[in-house]
Amino acid sequence: MNELTILTKSFDKIKKYLEGNKDTSLPIVKFKTPSELKEVINFEIEKKGVTEQDFLMLIDKYLEYSVKTGNKQFMNQLYSGFNFPAFIGEVFTALANTSMYTYEVAPVATAIETEMIRLMNQYTGYINGDGIFVTGGSNANLIAMFSARNKILPESRFEGYDRNKKLKAFVSEQAHYSFETAANVLGIGSNNVIKIKSDANGILLPSELEKEIKNCIDNGETPFFVAATCATTLLGAYDPIEEMAEICKKYNCWLHADGSFGGSLILSDQHRYLMKGIEQTDSFAWNPHKLMNIPLICSVLLVKKRGTLQHNITDINTDYIFHDIDKIEDLGEKSIQCGRRVDAVKLWFAWKYFGLEGYQKRIDNLIVMATYAEEVVNKNPNLELLVNRQSFAVCFRFIPKHKINLNSFNLELREAMRKNGKSIVNYGYIGKTLAIRLITANGEINKADIDLFFNNLLETASKLENKNKFVAS
Ligand SMILES: Cc1ncc(COP(=O)(O)O)c(C=O)c1O
Numbered sequence: 001m002n003e004l005t006i007l008t009k010s011f012d013k014i015k016k017y018l019e020g021n022k023d024t025s026l027p028i029v030k031f032k033t034p035s036e037l038k039e040v041i042n043f044e045i046e047k048k049g050v051t052e053q054d055f056l057m058l059i060d061k062y063l064e065y066s067v068k069t070g071n072k073q074f075m076n077q078l079y080s081g082f083n084f085p086a087f088i089g090e091v092f093t094a095l096a097n098t099s100m101y102t103y104e105v106a107p108v109a110t111a112i113e114t115e116m117i118r119l120m121n122q123y124t125g126y127i128n129g130d131g132i133f134v135t136g137g138s139n140a141n142l143i144a145m146f147s148a149r150n151k152i153l154p155e156s157r158f159e160g161y162d163r164n165k166k167l168k169a170f171v172s173e174q175a176h177y178s179f180e181t182a183a184n185v186l187g188i189g190s191n192n193v194i195k196i197k198s199d200a201n202g203i204l205l206p207s208e209l210e211k212e213i214k215n216c217i218d219n220g221e222t223p224f225f226v227a228a229t230c231a232t233t234l235l236g237a238y239d240p241i242e243e244m245a246e247i248c249k250k251y252n253c254w255l256h257a258d259g260s261f262g263g264s265l266i267l268s269d270q271h272r273y274l275m276k277g278i279e280q281t282d283s284f285a286w287n288p289h290k291l292m293n294i295p296l297i298c299s300v301l302l303v304k305k306r307g308t309l310q311h312n313i314t315d316i317n318t319d320y321i322f323h324d325i326d327k328i329e330d331l332g333e334k335s336i337q338c339g340r341r342v343d344a345v346k347l348w349f350a351w352k353y354f355g356l357e358g359y360q361k362r363i364d365n366l367i368v369m370a371t372y373a374e375e376v377v378n379k380n381p382n383l384e385l386l387v388n389r390q391s392f393a394v395c396f397r398f399i400p401k402h403k404i405n406l407n408s409f410n411l412e413l414r415e416a417m418r419k420n421g422k423s424i425v426n427y428g429y430i431g432k433t434l435a436i437r438l439i440t441a442n443g444e445i446n447k448a449d450i451d452l453f454f455n456n457l458l459e460t461a462s463k464l465e466n467k468n469k470f471v472a473s
Contacts, residue, residue: 001052009056017063021070021082024452027421028074029067037065072442072449073423073456078233078261081442083293085353089346090295100133100340101321101332109342110331116344117302119351120286123266124302125279131302132309132335133343137260138178140285140301141227143336145169145182147283147308148225148254157314161187168216169193169225172204172239174232176258201388202237204228206244213251226253230275231262234428234437236370236393238262242277257284260299262391264291267356268363274391283308288347291366291392292359293443298343309334362443366392369440373450382458386435395428395435398461404468407434416460423456 020026032040041061050058068074070082098106100113113133121129134140150157153165161167167188171179173195180190194216197208213223226248228239241257248255257263257278263286265271266278278284282304289298303309310333316322321338322330332338351359370392377383377396386395397410411434414427426437438453 001049001055006052006055010059013056013059013063018070018082021068021072024071024073024422026068026071028071028424029418029421030065031419031421032065040065067424072445073453074442075439075453076418076424076426078439078441079290079293079296080439081293081444083295083350083443086294086298086346086350089349092349093342093345096342098342100342100344101335101338102323102330103326103328104323104330106342109345110328112348113331113342113344114329116347116351117300120300121302124284124286126284126302126304128306129302129304130306130309130334131300132331133340134299134301134335135337136297136299137258137285137287137290138176138181140260140287140299141176141178141256141258142182142185143301143309143312144227144254144256144258144283144285144303145179145188145225146186146312146336147303148256149186149188150312151254151308152222152224152252154311157312163187163189166221167192167224168221169227170196170209170212170223170253171227172196172198172202172229172232174198174202174204174235174237175227175229176233176260178260179227179258198232198237201390202232202235203390204239204244206240206247209244210247213247213253217251223251223253225256227256227258228281229261230257230259230265230278231391231393233261234393234430234435235387235395236262236389236391236439238265238274238390240277241275241281245277245280254283255281257281260285260287261290263287264363265367265391267360268367269360270364271367271391279304288350291363291441291443292347292350293362293441294343294347294350297341298347312336365443365445366440369445369447369450370394370438372447373438373440373453376450376454380454380458382461383454386430386433392440394438394440395430396438397434397436398457400461400465400468402465402468407432409464409468410434410436413457413461413464416464417457420460422460423453425453425457 069080074080100106103110117131180193183193184190194212196204198204216223228241228244230238245255284302287299288294289296373394374389377385383396384399400409
């Protein structure tokens, strides 16, 4: 195989793919079942390697059947879009292929991660803060709960967690499922994550939090961890950090802010107020791979107090890695990973490229777009807004003219959209009501993209209505 030919042809494929991302006539996904996929791609590794031609064809097939998340009509997930400088950063990350454990093997990347953590702490208001790039928001939440457990029960790092201590964590009923996983991993148990009631817009009710904490204390249990969600996964709601911080101080609980989805709002002068009090938290999960459109994975856990992360690590007597010759901090000494990707590099390239102002504009634009999408819903008598929008998520449903089960109809509508591949959007349940959830996460979308989305939705809904009418008669 001629590697140079593959490289040159791969470059052409990247160009073609990116042009395709802008072409709204192309489907976002060519959906195939697993068995259908096996018919078009040979997944097995064979005794002999493939030819150059077959290798190039595999790239084509991979791209052809992958979901085009960079297309502006991809509004399904909390991440989307294509970020050019971050993509370049990702390519060169793989090219230099180094690991973030030591300065010795990753000098430039170590300096970059250190600078990114400094900047992100500055936005957060952690004056003596620290942080680490982790493998996703879920893992940031895990390390936060781990740090909280190790603060209140330091001996559990060596002896294991003593269940007689009855630790209890508190999160919103709207919080991400990763907190239960974290409690499970830490031996605390997912049943010890107490769900706190939220209001009609999905915002945690502080009075309920205090009530539940008191209940636990009365039962001889130990409240130790509280999470405020900064943009909940379904409704995009921001929990009231300031009020929660008061409660946490009173009951000696660690306060974590889960900004895995909406943490990047902190970059916006205009909208940062939704995270008022963030500097009073003990840790903050911030996921640039969502609203900052950095290619997955790019996630950070920030901690308010320097030393917190080192305290989690128990045995670092590994002189085969950490030689300490240059007396320069090795970032691996505060991570639970050993080998670690230099995910800070792509973020740094992107932030350098757009600048502080550029990123602020991108985040502001997301709110402008979400506001516009909400207006479109409110103006259309066939659409119903299901909760008041707080940030980047617009939850609504289509109301057909004739009487029909609304959940079934909207599910069918969403599925029809996914299968025709023109615009892709997700759904979830608010209580028993199925909501179509539109997310404005792509920093480059504009009003025409939102209009196109609703045109596609209304056109698909109208076809379904006619079909259903026909079936009914
Ligand atoms: C509020 C919230 N927390 C945590 C996560 C998990 O983040 P990740 O997918 O990076 O693990 C998500 C993901 O959607 C989320 O919405």
